[in-house]
Amino acid sequence: MSAAAEGGWSVPQRLLAAATRLFADQGYDRTSVQEIVEAAGVTKGALYHYFGSKDDLLHEVYARVLRLQQERLDCFARSDAPVEKRLREAAADVVVTTIENLDDTKIFFRSMHHLGPEKLAQVRAERRRYHERFRALVEEGQRCGVFSSATPADLVVDYHFGSVHHLGAWYHAEGRLSAGEVAGHLADLLMRALRP
Amino acid sequence: MSAAAEGGWSVPQRLLAAATRLFADQGYDRTSVQEIVEAAGVTKGALYHYFGSKDDLLHEVYARVLRLQQERLDCFARSDAPVEKRLREAAADVVVTTIENLDDTKIFFRSMHHLGPEKLAQVRAERRRYHERFRALVEEGQRCGVFSSATPADLVVDYHFGSVHHLGAWYHAEGRLSAGEVAGHLADLLMRALRP
Amino acid sequence: MSAAAEGGWSVPQRLLAAATRLFADQGYDRTSVQEIVEAAGVTKGALYHYFGSKDDLLHEVYARVLRLQQERLDCFARSDAPVEKRLREAAADVVVTTIENLDDTKIFFRSMHHLGPEKLAQVRAERRRYHERFRALVEEGQRCGVFSSATPADLVVDYHFGSVHHLGAWYHAEGRLSAGEVAGHLADLLMRALRP
Amino acid sequence: MSAAAEGGWSVPQRLLAAATRLFADQGYDRTSVQEIVEAAGVTKGALYHYFGSKDDLLHEVYARVLRLQQERLDCFARSDAPVEKRLREAAADVVVTTIENLDDTKIFFRSMHHLGPEKLAQVRAERRRYHERFRALVEEGQRCGVFSSATPADLVVDYHFGSVHHLGAWYHAEGRLSAGEVAGHLADLLMRALRP
DNA sequence: AATGAATGAGAGTTCATTCAT
């Protein structure tokens, strides 16, 4: 009954959803715990019953994004298609999932430095694994000769992910291009830059 | 005499320098006015004598970055070299000046949303002009046929600037590559992505 | 079965033991109900099933101490030994039982003011009876002339009990002196101070 | 002018006085910062302008008591009177000054454990020096043979100071005995207990 | 008998800003 109230979501789900929206809109520091609990329709005590701190909420958002992206990338990387197809699809997919979770991603890249040291280290470690898996695809293609080796693979990865992070700064759902179209274009740019 | 003290810098200069370093290291919200004045070796009264508010300090940092980048871009765009040379040099130069002013740039992209509405509008307008001038170069090349038209010019610009914004997240002065080398690689990637 | 678990103690006993240790170590205000129930291995609901409030736990500790001390004193006072022997034994015994229940005694003297008014009055009344019974021994000796009458009896009692309260501040079980030795010395000091 | 307001006391003095009274009446934990600033007629900001924390206020009270007692004891100990006179006067004086500063002393013995670890260590070190100076007097008399050596000197000191700490529990200014009378009696008890 | 989610009031602390000097 009380679970059915407020849209059938549980209290921690509602809190996480409210925090995500507010953190994305206003930034972590500019969002008060009071705003979050009001948006979720609960009291402060309830928040601290489920989350140890405001920091914890942020960490939960990160965990969700990291898990999602890691799974998608694994999926593409493990395919047995030619490496250029695998990289292209991974490069496009990270754009689509970023746009589909634009709030989470905005928070991710804007508020990461607000995490405490040990949580930050953990997030960074996961992030690094993600980057390395992506870089491995680039290096594989460079070794096979299907990609140019003119640019070090890690710079290529940073180049592409730079544009992915930047999506939050300009992409709007009501804009001219759909998520898929943007993804296609950005993946194209990457593939063309890698042509030997 | 007091200007000669503390390295010969004026009080407002010292305040701005201290604020820049602290904002870049800790973020705008995490930096207190008290920290700034202590780092600058003055008192709060002095800060409020020269700057209307903490917000004003942030705005000054922005103004400095915007002015610098605008000037550099104008310089390259106005040259009468072939468009591919002009774009390549502009693309590389924005990387170098970003790295040379990495603190300012970190602040720029991380704390923009802390500005009040009217200042934000002003900054965004200047930023848009900058983007458009850059885009004009891409479009000029596309019209001439020296660049591929497969990707809309504004997406190309966002792709490149994405990687520029991202520099603050990974570039370290003590790293493997010099600013010039990174700039060369990133400009290369852009030019290769634009090959017809 | 659940009584046999956790060392065969009942839930209220476990709660009282946990509360006693924590109150003595950290003080009443610094100890949260959450800590108590965790230390006792039960939940908050269980605590509030057996005790009306956190205050009640404190009161139970007091009741235990008061009952114990009252009984011991009665035992010595009712003996038909000479008054100097009765007083000496009572004075030494209160030291030993205080040391043997040092946690309870620490709480008693440090947290008494946390009780509500009516419970406080009740505790103080019992405490006063205890003092008066002790004082009666001193006065009896003074009337007989075996003790000096230079100092009013109530001051003598406060003098001795002051040192008893103070035990919690310095006595450690691992120290140089056993409880019995300390008791002997303190009782000696009292008796010597009372020599005519 | 603003200094003349509120009785001519400075803001930090008023805060310290208010805190002392409230800590003595209600205990440290039961006294809120809000109560203190209201009693002092200032705002919370003012309190934190002068004191780093609520803890700091407590520490200031301690520093005042410690300084006072140390000075008085030094004064008596350095005299060239016979040791029994020096000890008697010191033992009586600590009672008088304790009664004259009963609020501070209550706080001292009841709330010491609320200090943070490093401040606590500092206070304890000063306290120990005080005890040792007192003990040295007892030992000197024991060596000369004017005091009995039946009880170890440190136990004697704890015995006396126990009764001093205890004063806060029963002494009232309106009571039967003046501070000087109580001091005389307690010093008498000590000296008689030390008779060979 | 026992759970644990949820409350709501209040805790200590921070901070940008003002203003008399």
Added chain:
DNA sequence: CATGAATGAACTCTCATTCAT
């Protein structure tokens, strides 16, 4: 020009207690 005392509102977080289950 510059000081620094003082403000007042907002901040994150804690906690004893209740109640439906």
